[in-house]
Amino acid sequence: MPQELALEKQADTILVTGGAGFIGSNFILHWLANETSSVVNLDKLTYAGNPANLLAVSSDRRYKFLQGDICDRELLAELLITHRPRAIVHFAAESHVDRSIHGPDDFVRTNVNGTFSLLEEARAYWSGGAARDAFRFLHVSTDEVYGSLGRDDPAFSESTAYSPNSPYSASKAASDHLVRAYFHTYGLPVLTTNCSNNYGPFQFPEKLIPLVILHAISGKPIPVYGDGQNVRDWLFVTDHCEAIRNALARGKPGETYNIGGENELKNLDVVNTICSTLDELRPNDAVVPHAKLITFVTDRPGHDRRYAMNAAKIKSELGWKPRDTFETGIRKTILWYLENEAWIKAVTSGTYRQWMATQYSL
Numbered sequence: 001m002p003q004e005l006a007l008e009k010q011a012d013t014i015l016v017t018g019g020a021g022f023i024g025s026n027f028i029l030h031w032l033a034n035e036t037s038s039v040v041n042l043d044k045l046t047y048a049g050n051p052a053n054l055l056a057v058s059s060d061r062r063y064k065f066l067q068g069d070i071c072d073r074e075l076l077a078e079l080l081i082t083h084r085p086r087a088i089v090h091f092a093a094e095s096h097v098d099r100s101i102h103g104p105d106d107f108v109r110t111n112v113n114g115t116f117s118l119l120e121e122a123r124a125y126w127s128g129g130a131a132r133d134a135f136r137f138l139h140v141s142t143d144e145v146y147g148s149l150g151r152d153d154p155a156f157s158e159s160t161a162y163s164p165n166s167p168y169s170a171s172k173a174a175s176d177h178l179v180r181a182y183f184h185t186y187g188l189p190v191l192t193t194n195c196s197n198n199y200g201p202f203q204f205p206e207k208l209i210p211l212v213i214l215h216a217i218s219g220k221p222i223p224v225y226g227d228g229q230n231v232r233d234w235l236f237v238t239d240h241c242e243a244i245r246n247a248l249a250r251g252k253p254g255e256t257y258n259i260g261g262e263n264e265l266k267n268l269d270v271v272n273t274i275c276s277t278l279d280e281l282r283p284n285d286a287v288v289p290h291a292k293l294i295t296f297v298t299d300r301p302g303h304d305r306r307y308a309m310n311a312a313k314i315k316s317e318l319g320w321k322p323r324d325t326f327e328t329g330i331r332k333t334i335l336w337y338l339e340n341e342a343w344i345k346a347v348t349s350g351t352y353r354q355w356m357a358t359q360y361s362l
Helices: 024-032 051-057 073-083 097-102 105-128 167-187 208-218 237-250 267-281 312-318 326-339 341-347 350-360
Strands: 014-018 038-043 063-067 086-090 138-144 188-197 197-199 221-224 229-235 256-259 264-266 294-297
Touching: 014 024, 014 073, 024 038, 024 051, 024 237, 038 073, 038 341, 051 063, 063 208, 073 105, 086 105, 097 138, 105 138, 105 167, 167 188, 167 350, 188 237, 197 237, 197 326, 208 221, 208 267, 208 326, 221 267, 229 237, 229 267, 229 326, 237 312, 256 312, 264 267, 267 294, 267 326, 326 341
Parallel strands: 014 038, 014 086, 038 063, 086 138, 138 188, 188 256, 197 229, 221 294
Antiparallel strands: 229 264
16 A cells, blocks of 8 residues: 555544454454444454344444455555554454364465455555554464463463464464564564453354354254363453453553463363253253263364463553453353354354264264
């Protein structure tokens, strides 16, 4: 984008990429409930992007949705000129490990090439604009870039060496490195957040927690990879959104902040917790106790054994800590899925059912 096209003054607006996805849509809802700034949401609307997630703010004059691809640099340039955002919050990504194993091309295109395109256009916009010191580019990443931990290893910190083990995590690691390079090479005021496993409302049901909930209430086999002993740190999505708001407001450009839920749990324990909660909430389902439905399936290739996040930095520097325990967060999540049958029916199409049958051989 030529510098002369940059507008003189930034607007009180943020640009969110991938805002129709699970975390992105929760972030927009959280942002509009807590901030005065407007939001422009750019989303390609792949299978996991759902504008229905944002129906609650569809009539809010501070919210605008645009369908588009972050690899489209002409579109990005025009969008930045038109809306003059003071910040970009970059969620847009292909994010499901299983899909990356079967089709890595989309992950490289979106996560690497898309992030590069966004960085280039953001750099041109920032270089030609007025409020250079106020602009921020916040890149949302994952704990999976750090690889796998042993049972007694210390949790991932911001200085942990990268060691990605799947096409998904490798593509996110590449995007993290690009973001870092644009700070050190060009001075672009970037921030990177690496989060642990999110869960909560609007999560597409290919992921563990919504998959278990929906299979359990439908009386279908609940697939659990391997021996179910893989450990993850679980973060309620609203806590993640609040952490991002904190990082955007007070984070230091060039810094990385790990965001964790302080809830290390084995996958099998997560599944059993969901099943026991459903036993209480839905005692008349076809199969009770719901844990009878647990079915162990062939493990995922390159399945990382344990993730754990040390979130001491964001706590001490930005004053953030999670509000929800796993017990409170999982109950909110289960109740949301039980109360939103229409949303579930809309996203679990024939294509989704075909994917599940192929992936888990059920």
